[in-house]
Amino acid sequence: MSTAPPPPDQAPRTPDEGSGRAGPRHMSGTPGHGLRSARDRLAAAGSALTVAVGGDRSEPLLAQAPKRWMRLLPYVVALGFVAVLIPVTTQVLSHDYGVGGGLAGAIGVAQAAPLLLAVSRPLTAWYITIVAVVLGTIPVLQGDAHHPSPWTPMVVVGYVVLCIALALRESRRTLVGIWLVTVVVSIVLGLFRDGTSQDTGVLLIVLSGGVLLLGALLRERGETQRKLVEQETISEAERTRRTLLEERARIARELHDVVAHHMSVITVQADSAPYRLPGLSGPTREEFESIAAGARESLTEMRRLLAVLRSEDTQGDLAPQPGLAHLRQLVEATIRGGVPAELSYPELTLVGQLADVPPAVDLSAYRIVQEALANVVRHAPGARTQISVGLDDDALLVIVVNGPAGEPASPIESTGTGHGLVGMRERVRLVGGTLDVGPLPDGGFRVAARIPLTEPDSPTA
Structure with missing residues (x-):
C-alpha cells in the first residue's frame, strides 16, 4: 500500500492547520503556523509594506x-x-x-x-x-x-x-x-x-x-x-503551543489508562503466582513479591502523575480507551452524520493480525482516523471517504482519503482554530511514525500515517 505524496504539480499548499481546511473543500494542512487565507495574506502584505x-x-x-x-x-x-x-x-x-x-x-x-x-x-x-x-x-x-x-x-x-x-x-x-x-x-x-x-x-x-x-x-x-499583526501572530503561536500542551496531556492520560491495565495484570499475576504454582522456592517467591511491589509502586506513581495531568472537567473520565476494534462503530456514526464512509482492511483480518497491535499504536491509530473523519464532517460534508488500515512490514498504515465536498460546508465550520492536525502530528511523533497530509488533484484530501509497531528507540524501529 503506497503512501506516496501528491504529484509535484499538486503539492500540498499550506492550509489552515488543524481546522481541517486546506481550501474551501479541504481538511487541514500544516501545523499551527500555516494560515494562508486571503485576509492573512492581505494583512501580511500591509505589514511588510509598513515595515519597509x-x-x-x-x-x-x-x-x-x-x-x-x-x-x-x-x-x-x-x-x-x-x-x-x-x-x-x-x-x-x-x-x-x-x-x-x-x-x-x-x-x-x-x-x-x-x-x-x-x-x-x-x-x-x-x-x-x-x-x-x-x-x-x-x-x-x-x-x-x-x-x-x-x-x-x-x-x-x-x-x-x-x-x-x-x-x-x-x-x-x-x-x-x-x-x-x-x-x-x-x-x-x-x-x-x-x-x-x-x-x-x-x-x-x-x-x-x-x-x-x-x-x-x-x-x-x-x-x-x-x-496588530505582530500581536495576532504572537497570540496564534501561544494558542498553538497551548493546544499542543493540552494534546500531550490528553495523550498522557490515555496512555495511563492503557498501561495501568497491564500493570494491574502484572501485579495480580505476581501476587497470585505462589498460590497458582505450588512448590516454588524461597528466592522465586521473593522475586515474585519484588515484581508485585515494583508494579504497585509504578501504579502509585502513575496515579500521582494522572492527578496532575487531569483537568477538573476530566477527572471523572475513566472509560476504557478506544482502539482499532472500535473503528466500525466510528465509521457507522460518521455515516449517520451524512458522510458516505467505507472501512477496509487490505489483506488483513481485524481479529487476526491487528489484534496484536501495541496499545499505544492502537489508540493513536484510532484517534487519527477519528480526527480525519471529524474534519471531513466539518469541512467536506457529503464527501465520499475511504478508510484503509493495514500492515507494511513492521508498521501500521492508516490512510483516510476523501473526495470533494458533496454539499456546502456550514458557515459555522468555515473557519477553525488552526489546530486540527496538531494532535495527529503529536501522536505520530511520540510513537516514532510519520504523517503525510495534503490536497488531491480532484479537490479531495488525504491523511496517511505510518506508525511503527516497535519501540521508536529499538534497533528495528
Missing part, C-alpha cells in the same frame, strides 16, 4: 522591501527630481529673476541635491535645504518683482517632496517643529516681498502642512496595523 516604509530611522526608505526594485525606487525618484530641478532652477533664476549663471547653478544644486540625502537622512537633508532656500531667496527678492516670491516654483516642488520623506520617518513632534519653522521663515521673508509679485509663502505653508499631516497619519496608521 517605516523601518529603522537609520535605514533608507523601503530598505526592508522584499524586492530589489522597490528598495531602489526611492533613489530613482529622488534622482529624477534632482535631475529635473537643478537645470530648471538654473534656467528660471537666470532668465526670469536676473541671477547670474554661475550663482543660479550653485543655488539650484544647493536646493535640489539634498533630496538624494533625504532617502536615508531626511532630517539632515531638511537642515541643508532650509538654509539653501533661505540664502537662495536673497537674489530672488532682488530680482524682477513681477515673478513669484519669496519661494520660486522649484523650491515649492522640492520642499513638498522633502516633506513626504520627513513624514514617513520623523515623529509627530519633529514634524510640527519643521512646519512651524516653515511658517516663520515664509512670513519673515514675505515681509521683504514686493507687493506686485505673487505670494508663494502661503502656498508653501499650506502644501507643506497638508503633506506633513497626511503622511504622519498614514505612517501612524501603518505602524498600528503592523503592531
